[in-house]
Amino acid sequence: MPNNPTGRALRLLSLLQTHRFWQCGELAARLEVTERTVRRDVDRLRALGYPIDSESGKYGGYRLETGAHVPPLIVDDDEAVAIAVGLRCAAEAAIDGMEETSLRALTKIESLLPHRLRRRVSALSSNVTPLRRTADDAVIDPEALALLAAACRDREHVRFDYRRGDGGDGRRSVEPHGLVTAGRRWYLAAWDRDRGDWRTFRLDRIRSVRPTGGHFDSRVIPGGGAAALVASSLGPEPNSRAATLIVHTTFAELEGALRWFDHTLIETTPALCRVRIRDADLGRLAMAVTRIALTGPVEVVEPPELADIVRSLATHLKQDA
Known part of the structure; x- marks a missing residue:
């Protein structure tokens, strides 16, 4: 790759498309070339129409401009x-x-x-076989999901019709603070204006979301955030499964992958992270391991059945590569 200018330029573009700032020395180390070669490759990409910002000086580097029109994305x-x-x-x-x-x-x-x-x-x-929805897994209205996400972002009051667990219907006026996924369920964490307290709402029971136009100041969610509020309202999951993993990478590299899963960081060192992930379905835990493995080598400490699935999967991937 280092001696192939085209392949090297594509690899450089893949790194720049993360839209983080890369010091020139970092890029040179990743591509196993000199900083002078990195500068030449950046000039080639600019000539092809990719808008790349640069900063000079000892800690100078490059970043792909955000929000600009660029040619098709390149992925590895x-x-x-x-x-x-x-x-x-x-x-x-x-x-x-x-x-x-x-x-x-x-x-x-x-x-x-x-x-x-x-x-x-x-x-x-x-x-990997996912657990299929059962009959009571009502689907979510995507328009309601989009409206609630925007209301959380903009701190805007909303009203909606809500079907309670006992089947009764009611209308709620809330200050939405966050959306949380738990398995196949989606929940809204919100301050209920009529009850003067925090409440969680299942999105599949929400209908007719209507922003009212009023705005509110953000409140501190008790317990540590929206996810903690939802977890507290749900109580312990009797069928929840947990897996302990050792990931041979830094926490900075792993952090982005972990945000997609219910997890607890147990230990972190400069060379590895020990983490516990949870899900009600063993198949989805295996999917989580494959996603986390993109950040570094993974060892499944427990449970044994998940370790068996991952070993089988690794064998198939090695045969098919």
Whole structure:
């Protein structure tokens, strides 16, 4: 790769498309070239139309401009597999219309993958079985989800109709503070204006979301945030499963992957992180391990059955690579 200018430029573009600031020395180390070569490759990308900002000086470097129109994105092998796996998981989401949309996108992505990557994605699909929705898993209105997410962001009052657990209906006026996923369920953490207290609401029971136009000041959610509030309202999950992992990477590299999963960081050192992840379904735990493995080598400490699935999956991926 270092001696192939085209391949090296594509790898450089893949790094820049994270939109983080890269010091020139960091890029040179990643690409195993000199800083002078990095500067030449940046000039090549600029000539192709990629808007790249630069900062000079001892700690100077490069960043791809945010929000600018750029040519098609470039992804590496691991990123392509991660996109395909993510779309397959999204097809199982309890959001109305998401299954069809995700499968259409997945079909397009898989048709563009080279044979070796299609085999890797196929190995993941054939060896991990998601837990299908049961009859009581009502789907979520995507428009309501979008409106509530915007209201959380903009700190805007909303009203909606809500079906309680006992089947009764009511109307709520709330200050929405955060959305939380728990397995296949989505929840809204909000300050209930009529009751003067915090409440959590299942999104599949929410209908007719209406922003009222009024705004509110953000409140401190008790217990440590929206996720903690929802966890407290749900109580312990009798069928929840936990897995302990050792990930051989820094926490800075791992942090972005962990935000997608219910997790507890047990230990972190400069060389590894010990973490516990939780889900009600063993198949989704295996999917979580594959996502986390993109950040560094993973050891499954427990449970043994998850370790067996991951070893089997690794064997198939090695054969199909």
